[in-house]
Amino acid sequence: AEAAKKKAALQKAKVLCTDLIKSKDCQAILVRLAWHDSGTFDKANAGKPWPEAGGAIGSIRTDHEINAGPNAGLKKALTQYLKPIKDKVPEVSWADLIQLASATAVEVAGGPKIPMRYGRLDGAPKQPAPAPFGLPDALPPFGGPLKNSNDPSEHLRYVFYKYGMDDKDIVALSGAHTIGRAFKDRSGTVQEGYLGGTKYTVKGCPFLGNSETAGGRSWTKNWLKFDNSYFTDMPDHDTHCIAFPTDTILMIDPGFKPHFDLFAKDQAAFFAAYAQSHKKLSEQGSKFEPTEGITL
Numbered sequence: 466a467e468a469a470k471k472k473a474a475l476q477k478a479k480v481l482c483t484d485l486i487k488s489k490d491c492q493a494i495l496v497r498l499a500w501h502d503s504g505t506f507d508k509a510n511a512g513k514p515w516p517e518a519g520g521a522i523g524s525i526r527t528d529h530e531i532n533a534g535p536n537a538g539l540k541k542a543l544t545q546y547l548k549p550i551k552d553k554v555p556e557v558s559w560a561d562l563i564q565l566a567s568a569t570a571v572e573v574a575g576g577p578k579i580p581m582r583y584g585r586l587d588g589a590p591k592q593p594a595p596a597p598f599g600l601p602d603a604l605p606p607f608g609g610p611l612k613n614s615n616d617p618s619e620h621l622r623y624v625f626y627k628y629g630m631d632d633k634d635i636v637a638l639s640g641a642h643t644i645g646r647a648f649k650d651r652s653g654t655v656q657e658g659y660l661g662g663t664k665y666t667v668k669g670c671p672f673l674g675n676s677e678t679a680g681g682r683s684w685t686k687n688w689l690k691f692d693n694s695y696f697t698d699m700p701d702h703d704t705h706c707i708a709f710p711t712d713t714i715l716m717i718d719p720g721f722k723p724h725f726d727l728f729a730k731d732q733a734a735f736f737a738a739y740a741q742s743h744k745k746l747s748e749q750g751s752k753f754e755p756t757e758g759i760t761l
């Protein structure tokens with residue numbers, strides 16, 4: 466009975482998320498929010514009592530995480546986009562709502578349906594990791610116990626292998642940058658802020674759709690649409706698009722390149738791989754009640 470109630474609330478939340486995403490075209494920030502909740506997990510800590518290993522537990526809401534550098538700009542997604550939904554469906558945990566909003570965002574933006582599980586409990590580590598919480602850098606010097614702090618491949622493997630992921634997961638998940646933008650005022654990784662932009666992001670241009678925020682720099686031209694254009698377009702080096710060292714290395718490194726080339730050639734192969742990797746990411750460190758989870 467408890468699980469049935471949760472499922473009904475999750476279904477209601479999914480409708481509310483769908484309406485939100487369609488009306489505001491906020492798919493990208495919702496995907497990034499969920500990834501940064503998940504991305505604090507480290508399997509080296511998996512033996513510690515839950516939720517000390519971090520992960521998709523809703524702890525991105527803590528001041529410690531949301532006010533830290535890697536999460537710059539994400540607070541809006543919690544307070545303005547998801548809080549009004551949470552108030553309507555209090556039975557849905559924050560950890561679930563954050564992951565539900567992301568999976569729904571991918572779907573509404575044209576991407577694959579992700580075989581998600583719900584029922585996550587909310588938690589926050591008593592002894593949280595210091596920023597950047599094991600999350601990746603886009604530009605050198607890259608963090609982590611690296612032999613070469615200028616090597617984007619070594620950095621990506623350090624970040625994603627601690628989730629129990631492999632090279633295919635890294636390339637597939639990087640494909641999430643087919644949507645979204647970077648901002649000077651958030652990560653500071655690009656020159657374009659809210660008031661600037663490229664021909665694909667500047668105030669008044671058609672690529673913004675219903676987005677509330679203009680500016681920034683996107684990886685792709687149609688950055689509201691989830692497709693495989695991250696892979697098909699990167700080799701063209703469009704001067705209005707982003708290509709960080711952590712993106713371009715995917716075209717070169719022998720472990721990444723075969724996946725990159727396949728995803729460029731075959732969107733269905735990208736979608737299938739992305740759906741699996743996204744599900745894996747969404748369950749890092751999560752504790753489910755009921756333990757087998759709830760599917761919608």
Ligand code: HEM
Pocket residue numbers: 492493494496497500537538601602603604621638639641642644645646647648649651652653654711
């Ligand atoms: C592989 C290593 C990764 C690096 C170095 C990286 C880096 C970044 C940076 C610097 C930004 C710009 C943030 C800003 O200025 O607002 C960004 C945005 C974004 N990232 Fe990543 N990211 C990585 C992986 C991922 C993964 C795994 C996902 C999801 C599966 C993801 C999804 C996104 C999305 C959707 C945005 C756009 C957010 C928006 O438009 O508001 N990224 N990323």
